[in-house]
Amino acid sequence: MDLVELIKAAGVVGAGGAGFPTHVKAAARAEILIANGAECEPLLVTDQWTVISHAKLIAEGMRALGNRVGAKRLIFGVKSHYTDVIQAMTPFLDGEYPIEIGLIGDFYPAGDEQVLVHELTGRVVPEGGIPLDVGVVVSNVATLANIRRSIDGQPVIRKEVTVTGLVRNPGVYEVPIGISTAEVVAAAGGVTDENVAIIEGGPMMGMLIEDWSKPVTKTTGAFLVLPADNEVVITRRRPHAATFRQALAVCCQCRMCTDQCSRFLLGHRIAPHLAMRALLAGGAYDLDGVDAEGRRFGQPSGDDIPFEVRAMGYLCSQCGICEVWSCPLGLSPRYVFGDYKAGMIARKQPNPLKNRPETALEQQAWLRLPKPRLVERLGLKDYLLPYKGTTVPVADPWEVNIRLKQHVGAPAIPIVKVGQAVSAGQCIAEIPTGALGARVHASMTGTVAAITDQHIKIVRQGV
Ligand code: SF4
Ligand code: SF4
Numbered sequence: 208m209d210l211v212e213l214i215k216a217a218g219v220v221g222a223g224g225a226g227f228p229t230h231v232k233a234a235a236r237a238e239i240l241i242a243n244g245a246e247c248e249p250l251l252v253t254d255q256w257t258v259i260s261h262a263k264l265i266a267e268g269m270r271a272l273g274n275r276v277g278a279k280r281l282i283f284g285v286k287s288h289y290t291d292v293i294q295a296m297t298p299f300l301d302g303e304y305p306i307e308i309g310l311i312g313d314f315y316p317a318g319d320e321q322v323l324v325h326e327l328t329g330r331v332v333p334e335g336g337i338p339l340d341v342g343v344v345v346s347n348v349a350t351l352a353n354i355r356r357s358i359d360g361q362p363v364i365r366k367e368v369t370v371t372g373l374v375r376n377p378g379v380y381e382v383p384i385g386i387s388t389a390e391v392v393a394a395a396g397g398v399t400d401e402n403v404a405i406i407e408g409g410p411m412m413g414m415l416i417e418d419w420s421k422p423v424t425k426t427t428g429a430f431l432v433l434p435a436d437n438e439v440v441i442t443r444r445r446p447h448a449a450t451f452r453q454a455l456a457v458c459c460q461c462r463m464c465t466d467q468c469s470r471f472l473l474g475h476r477i478a479p480h481l482a483m484r485a486l487l488a489g490g491a492y493d494l495d496g497v498d499a500e501g502r503r504f505g506q507p508s509g510d511d512i513p514f515e516v517r518a519m520g521y522l523c524s525q526c527g528i529c530e531v532w533s534c535p536l537g538l539s540p541r542y543v544f545g546d547y548k549a550g551m552i553a554r555k556q557p558n559p560l561k562n563r564p565e566t567a568l569e570q571q572a573w574l575r576l577p578k579p580r581l582v583e584r585l586g587l588k589d590y591l592l593p594y595k596g597t598t599v600p601v602a603d604p605w606e607v608n609i610r611l612k613q614h615v616g617a618p619a620i621p622i623v624k625v626g627q628a629v630s631a632g633q634c635i636a637e638i639p640t641g642a643l644g645a646r647v648h649a650s651m652t653g654t655v656a657a658i659t660d661q662h663i664k665i666v667r668q669g670v
Contacts (some may be wrong), residue, residue: 210275210358215638217357218425218646222366223254223318223347226426226614228645229354233275238342240278241327242269242351244285244292245311247318248409249582251429252592253369254348256379258285259295260598261352266299268351269306271358276344282309282327286317291595314575315411316469316526320345325473325567333563334475335521340563362632363425364650367598370395371590372432373403379598382423383650385607385665389419391430394601398432404440406431410585411527415443422662424613425645437586442530442539450542451486457536458483464529464540470522472571474564476515477522479529479540485516486543512547514559520548521558532576532584603651608662611636616643621663627655628668635663 208216215230223243242265246254258265265283273281283300285292287310300306309327311317321332323345330341338345346354353363366384368391371377375396382391388405392398406413407421408429416430433440464479471477523544530539551558582588612618619636623629629649636647649665657664 210271210354213357213360214354216634216646217353217360217362218634218648219350219353219357219363220425220614220645221347222349222353222426223428224320224426226424226645228614228616228643229346229350231643232339232344232346233272233354235276235339235344237276237278237339237344239280239282239328239344240269240273240276241309241323241338241343241345242281242283242306242348243318243320243323243345244283244289244348245318245323247286247315247578248411248413248429249315249578249585249587250371250431250590250592251369251409252594252596253367253379253428255289255292255594256369256596256598257349257352257367258292259595262295263299264352264355265348266296266306268346268353268355270304272344272346272351272354273304278344281306283307284309284311284323284327286311286313288313289594312575313578315528315578315581316524319469319524319526321473321524322469325571329566331473331564331567334560335558336561336563362634362646362648364632364648366423366425366427368423368427369429369592370432371429371592373398373400373434374432375399377590377592378596379592380601381598382601383603383607384425384613385422385609385650386601386604387420387422387608388416388430390604391423391601392419392432394599400434402435403432404435404437406433406439406443410439410587411531411581412525415440420608422608422610424610426613431590433587433590439585439587447542450539453536454483454486454538454540454543458487458538459536460484461535463533463535464538466570467528467533467574467576469526469528470524471568472574473567474562475522476560476562477519478516479519479523479544481516482519482540482543482547483538485512517547517551518556518558518560520544520546520551522560523548528576532581603667606653606656606664606666607650608664609635609647609650610662611647611660613647614645616645618660619644619647621658623655623658623663625655625658629653629655629665635665
């Protein structure tokens with residue numbers, strides 16, 4: 208069977224991002240394949256530990272995908288100080304179809320696809336574009352391992368997840384997809400303090416989880432158990448309207464957010480300070496509730512904000528540098544851009560910004576945010592994990608809730624019934640005909656206990 212079909216059958220999606228279905232990417236043509244092993248979110252070590260545990264699989268996955276897309280070069284992108292990761296990959300680099308090591312500095316956001324492509328090839332992805340636009344395909348290391356497994360007919364049913372912060376046994380855990388957040392934290396020994404909050408993902412781009420029954424999906428990368436009074440948590444609990452009120456009241460237009468914006472530095476026409484100025488100049492905002500059209504408070508009504516400024520929302524990666532690092536007043540241009548983009552999508556206005564810069568800005572080479580300083584700024588130094596370790600497999604729980612949409616595209620359609628016995632690895636939901644999506648598989652053997660429009664619940668047999 209062709210690799211694209213094998214990947215599709217196994218339900219492989221991008222493990223390090225939004226979950227783009229990998230079979231679509233594998234059907235493209237590209238000159239260069241980059242393995243993204245540059246994990247850059249503070250505290251996360253999932254990719255590093257995954258490479259150390261599965262280097263051979265990742266190298267074989269690179270060659271298989273590289274062959275399929277016609278890549279002339281295979282580059283394993285890794286930070287230069289991840290020496291254990293480089294050592295783990297070294298025995299698998301040479302051969303007829305060699306893999307190069309592409310070294311990157313320890314800055315944030317080095318793992319952002321567009322930054323990574325620029326670092327390793329010198330090419331700049333166009334505004335609103337993807338790496339394929341410049342002949343490059345980028346795949347996360349865990350995705351590459353899953354691609355290799357798909358050749359053996361193994362679907363994606365488990366996920367490696369960093370668990371750190373206020374837990375007894377921080378580390379990287381290999382868990383069945385569909386296990387709850389609370390059970391993953393329990394597997395890490397449980398919390399060491401009562402007053403904690405959990406962030407899913409990294410401290411820069413992750414989301415606060417208020418409901419600890421939320422299940423692990425194919426894209427879950429980490430759970431950070433942080434003190435409830437840590438700034439990372441406080442920022443996420445701040446009411447949206449308060450963020451906008453602050454922006455309206457105090458932005459001094461110093462433009463530090465723009466000068467240090469990771470996408471501006473790549474040469475894209477994004478200017479967070481202009482997003483804030485547009486807010487100041489505008490005024491048609493309902494800061495106290497939801498407006499007549501059902502938009503949440505703070506969302507610009509549209510016509511009073513220049514179209515090209517609203518469109519910059521499409522160019523924002525939500526990396527968070529402007530909010531966490533640049534702004535001396537603690538304002539959040541990224542939230543504003545998030546709303547601008549949501550408004551554009553709601554109005555069915557596509558991204559009009561499509562410039563193709565040939566080079567990044569000169570200052571991109573020195574205006575890099577050192578990750579250790581970012582960790583200090585976030586107050587997270589105590590929760591750092593070593594770059595090397597052995598992942599801990601977690602046994603099947605009593606039940607799993609497997610999401611029908613763990614990927615970009617349409618939710619999968621259940622093909623099992625309540626009461627049906629299923630075995631681990633069995634396909635339980637299919638891609639809707641003609642749609643972009645990914646198959647979903649049972650992550651453990653058991654019985655289908657419930658099916659909703661969101662989940663399929665499987666309970667262990669005999670429970
Ligand atoms: S850095 Fe802060 S104060 Fe300065 S322009 Fe940006 S949002 Fe305004
Ligand atoms: S989050 Fe801020 S720094 Fe990052 S791309 Fe968006 S505007 Fe630029």
